[in-house]
Amino acid sequence: MEGSLRFGLYHVYIRWNERDIVERVRFLKKEFPGNVPPSFRSYFAGKVTLLSPLLSVHVGQDGVFGQIYKIVSDIPYGETRTYKEIADLAGTGARVVGMAMKRNLTPIIIPCHRVVSSDGIGGFTPDVQIKKDLLDLEKKVLKRLENLN
DNA sequence: ACAGGAGTCAAAG
DNA sequence: CTTTGACTCCTGT
Numbered sequence: 001m002e003g004s005l006r007f008g009l010y011h012v013y014i015r016w017n018e019r020d021i022v023e024r025v026r027f028l029k030k031e032f033p034g035n036v037p038p039s040f041r042s043y044f045a046g047k048v049t050l051l052s053p054l055l056s057v058h059v060g061q062d063g064v065f066g067q068i069y070k071i072v073s074d075i076p077y078g079e080t081r082t083y084k085e086i087a088d089l090a091g092t093g094a095r096v097v098g099m100a101m102k103r104n105l106t107p108i109i110i111p112c113h114r115v116v117s118s119d120g121i122g123g124f125t126p127d128v129q130i131k132k133d134l135l136d137l138e139k140k141v142l143k144r145l146e147n148l149n
Numbered sequence: 150a151c152a153g154g155a156g157t158c159a160a161a162g
Numbered sequence: 163c164t165t166t167g168a169c170t171c172c173t174g175t
Binding site: 099118 | 153154155156157158
């Protein structure tokens with residue numbers, strides 16, 4: 001089960017299994033035929049702030065990386081944390097957090113775009129612009145939700 | 150063993 | 163304000 005949807009200049013590819021475990025998320029230049037999970041589509045349309053029932057293959061992963069992925073998964077929608085903050089919680093260094101983010105197989109599902117550097121936005125593979133766009137989307141959605149109250 | 154990374158901080162220019 | 167260097171620590175080779 002796989003497919004892609006458009007987001008800015010990229011196509012977001014997603015592959016998941018029959019138990020809604022997401023195995024891979026990638027940012028491609030070309031469209032990939034197929035479908036994507038409803039909540040995934042809703043997320044990019046700014047209609048949901050949670051991606052249930054989707055889970056990442058990284059859930060339950062051992063070691064420091066697993067710990068980091070777990071902590072990052074708990075960052076609330078629309079908020080950010082620094083590499084150092086995550087590092088302190090995981091008992092490691094900021095660069096290791098950067099490494100873990102780079103090797104995250106399932107961005108969006110594990111919201112690595114919410115992890116920024118202490119003096120700016122930090123990096124993002126393959127293009128920092130995607131990170132900016134994702135944070136922008138979440139910020140706008142939160143603002144819209146506030147105005148409803 | 151060892152180089153290097155999506156970082157951080159303080160010191161120096 | 164920008165640049166440099168030391169620091170740290172885990173991972174792949």
